[in-house]
Amino acid sequence: MVHSAEQVADGIILLIQKVLGARTVLTSDVVTGSQTLHVDNTFHFKDAESVVLIDIDQDHVEYHSILQIIDTNTVSLVNPVQSNFTVANQGTLHKALGNVPLSSDMVLFGDRMVIPNTDVAITVEPRDMSDIEWVVIPGGLSVQYNVVVTAYVKLDETENAHRVAMKYGDALFDLFVTNVHLDVVNDEVFLPADVSTGDTEIVVTSTSGWGIDTLNYDYELQDTNHADTHFKIVNILSGPPRVVLNRPVSYDFKVSDRALLRRRVRYIYNSLVSNVQSGFIQKGSAMYKAAQITWWGKETGDVSFDQTSHGGIT
Numbered sequence: 001m002v003h004s005a006e007q008v009a010d011g012i013i014l015l016i017q018k019v020l021g022a023r024t025v026l027t028s029d030v031v032t033g034s035q036t037l038h039v040d041n042t043f044h045f046k047d048a049e050s051v052v053l054i055d056i057d058q059d060h061v062e063y064h065s066i067l068q069i070i071d072t073n074t075v076s077l078v079n080p081v082q083s084n085f086t087v088a089n090q091g092t093l094h095k096a097l098g099n100v101p102l103s104s105d106m107v108l109f110g111d112r113m114v115i116p117n118t119d120v121a122i123t124v125e126p127r128d129m130s131d132i133e134w135v136v137i138p139g140g141l142s143v144q145y146n147v148v149v150t151a152y153v154k155l156d157e158t159e160n161a162h163r164v165a166m167k168y169g170d171a172l173f174d175l176f177v178t179n180v181h182l183d184v185v186n187d188e189v190f191l192p193a194d195v196s197t198g199d200t201e202i203v204v205t206s207t208s209g210w211g212i213d214t215l216n217y218d219y220e221l222q223d224t225n226h227a228d229t230h231f232k233i234v235n236i237l238s239g240p241p242r243v244v245l246n247r248p249v250s251y252d253f254k255v256s257d258r259a260l261l262r263r264r265v266r267y268i269y270n271s272l273v274s275n276v277q278s279g280f281i282q283k284g285s286a287m288y289k290a291a292q293i294t295w296w297g298k299e300t301g302d303v304s305f306d307q308t309s310h311g312g313i314t
Contacts, residue, residue, distance in 0.1 A: 003301055005126040007266070008145045009109060011184035012124050012295075016149075017104040019044045019095075020122070020171055026091040027073065033080045035067070039093055041258060042069050043224045052096040053081065055089035063099050072224045072257045097171055098164035100153070111150065114284040120168065121152045131298070138305035144298045152281065152288040161289040162278070169278055169291025176273050176295050184299075187263040192240075195221065195253040200245050202261060207241045210263070218264045221249060223257035271297035 022044035030037055030053070037053075045051070047069055053062045062085075065078045075093070085091035094101040106121040115121050124147060131144040151168035153161045187210075193203040202221075204210075212233055219231040228250045235244035243261070253259035275294040280287055 003143045005145050007184055009124050009126040011182050013107050016107045021102040021104045022095040024093050026087050030081055030085040035077045035080050037075050042075050050096050050099055052094050052101055053085050055085050055091045098167040100164050115152045119154050123150050139302050140300050141303045142300045144296050147295045149293045151291045155287055165289040165291045172293045173273050180271050182268040182297055184266040188260050191259040195249055197252055198248045200248050201242045204241050207236050220262050221253050223253045223259040226251040268297040268299050
């Protein structure tokens with residue numbers, strides 16, 4: 001395998017986009033006075049979070065707080081909505097920490113001399129690789145990746161920018177400590193049929209490219225309610241395509257709850273936030289309030305032996 005800090009940073013960017021920049025479309029119209037919303041997917045939202053309702057008319061917005069995530073497709077708000085939001089007008093629900101939503105295209109690879117003119121932007125800067133050591137000889141090389149993540153918030157004349165920066169800093173900290181095994185270069189497929197507790201055969205849409213494990217691939221099942229990890233594939237069946245797992249499944253996984261099977265091609269076995277800071281940062285001629293997280297993640301990868309010499313006479 002290739003030890004790549006770039007791929008690790010890309011995994012962090014995707015995680016931030018999905019969670020801190022979460023958005024989901026309305027699946028039914030919302031009328032004035034409603035407190036219950038029906039949406040495509042609530043997976044990346046939480047109780048008590050700040051959100052904003054937006055439709056195709058970008059001037060038509062309302063800020064709210066989530067009272068409860070009821071299920072995969074239903075969320076209730078603390079207060080009733082004040083106007084209508086329709087599916088026809090592309091009504092959407094966005095996460096908005098501190099009432100400032102994060103656009104997915106404002107999660108950037110690498111720090112910048114100049115930050116785009118936006119309310120909030122996040123940069124992901126891979127710094128170095130350290131603590132490199134053999135854990136198994138031959139073959140097992142452990143590498144630590146060190147990454148700095150910075151949330152920049154445009155200044156205003158009030159304390160609000162500092163509060164928003166702190167909210168994004170807190171959210172980044174929580175995001176990393178609840179995603180110890182960062183997703184990097186995974187294969188995922190949504191399941192076409194429900195899986196029940198005790199099952200060992202899983203129906204999938206296709207088994208192309210998926211085989212009986214001869215490598216150290218690690219599979220897991222997940223939906224919006226549960227995760228079950230550390231499976232191996234021991235057989236492939238046809239008609240319909242199915243994979244046979246090495247042990248029974250521990251939970252029910254439902255198609256309606258976005259059940260999927262994931263293969264971890266790369267595995268971050270340990271990670272942690274080592275430092276959290278906040279303050280002013282100048283970029284170009286502009287000043288920002290910022291919250292900065294320093295994160296490290298460790299990965300063990302196979303290095304092939306016997307090794308062909310590149311320094312001999314050949």
